[in-house]
Amino acid sequence: MVKIEREIPTIFTHGSERCCLCEKVTPFWTKIDGRDGTEQVPLCETCAPNAEIEDIPANRLAWAQKLGRAHHYPKWSPWKP
Known part of the structure; x- marks a missing residue:
């Protein structure tokens, strides 16, 4: 189980x-x-109770790179490898 906390409330309450x-x-x-914060x-x-610390990316850069690899090309892209 990984501990989580709600982000500071902003105009958008659904999450960012x-x-x-x-x-x-x-x-x-x-x-x-x-x-630390970064x-x-x-x-x-939903994921927090079942997640292990080893499953969580080490920092925001690793997380962003994971998202970038996952969404690098749109599904319809003719250049998709």
Whole structure:
């Protein structure tokens, strides 16, 4: 189980980032001891109880790169490898 906390409320209450595991939009972020603010990543309420710390990307850069690889080409792209 990974601890999570709600992000600071903004105009958009539905959340602003995608979960690092399932990619659902969520207002929750990890709260892992030993990691500073730049090493916390978004994690939804559904994934948090079942996730292990080893499953969570090490920092925001690793999380962004994972999302970038997953969504690099649109489904209809003729250049998709």
